[in-house]
Amino acid sequence: MVKGRRRRQARLWVLCYHAVCDTPRPVEDFCFLSAGRFEEHMRGLSRSRYDVLALDAALAAQARGELERETVAITFDDGYRNNLTVAGPILERFGFPATLFVTTGFIDSEKLLWPNRILQAVQRTALTSLYWRDHDFPLVDKRDKSAANARLQAAAKSLSPQDPGAIAEEIEHALEVPVNPSTAPGTDFTMVSSAEIAAARHKGIFQFGAHTVTHPILSALDQKALETEIAGSVESLRRLNGGECVGFAYPNGRSQDFDARAIAILRKLGINHAVATNAQPNTAGSDAFRLGRFAIGASDTWSILRWKLRKASVKSRLSRLGSNRRRSQRHL
Secondary structure, X not given: OOOOOOOOOOOEEEEEEOEEEOOOOXXXXXXXXXXXXXXXXXXXXXXXXXEEOOHHHHHHHHHOOOOOXXXXXXXXXXXXXXXXXXXXXXXXHHXXXXXXXXXXXXXXXXXXXXXXXXXXXXXXXXOOEEEEOOEEEEOOOHXXXXXXXXXXXXXXXXXXXXXXXXHHHXXXXXXXXXXXXXXXXXXXXXXOOHHHXXXXXXXXXXXXXXXXXOOOOHHHOOHHHHHHHHHHHHHHHHHHOOOOOOEEEOOOOOHHHOOHHHHHHHHHOOOOEEEOOOOOOXXXXXXXXXXXXXXOOOOOOHHHHHHHHHHHHHHHHHHHHHHHHHHHHHOO
């Protein structure tokens, strides 16, 4: 090594999964990955140049300057039971840890998250088309239904970000299906129970973080509702998780979906990191409350996942080179 040359610090790449299913989905949804596809990703990681560490361990090592190799952390959002029962055994075979960010209002509940209410409504409707809010939605086959589901979920977030469930109810009525139904035990929509959190914590593969109570878009909430959603989820999880909860995941996770108010509440609660969904790697200098993550979807093969990381790596290096060049020019 040339004397005086600074060693380049390795970067942390955080992957964001949702549900992992052991049977084919009747209607494809970005958030519902097959077990086979998930195992493909884990096998790819095991043969790659990346180390795989738990998120909090990786962040601590990076802060100390001890992250020696490019590192991946695996996370899951929402709190599906299949994260433990389907993804868990796959993770265990490869020796990979993971973090599960839980929407705490659905622990021990048979109710569905609002996006899944829309997905289930689209799956179950007998209609072959929907005209809703001046838009047409064909519903003839699986491809039509998958496209309609994606458009309707996006509409719910846009029309009522503070309460997307209200739009889900409107869509259920329009599709002529039951409103706010319960899910049968053991479906892809089933959420974790308090007993399952306790058992998983003792087993050691999963760590747990908070993901609000009901999954609203945080930047759309007033101060009281914002505090209720964040503090309620953190405090609930700590009660179930031996007093531990140091991480948080913002619902939807784009930069416009949370704000400085949310970060202030998290700091006050003793949370030390929060993850978004801006697709970028994290360095020792990254904002701990705006950590980058890569959303991984149902159709993402290992080749696509690897391409996403490589694309972001090139973009990150070009950005850093541009910043260095601008600093050099200012000193001329």
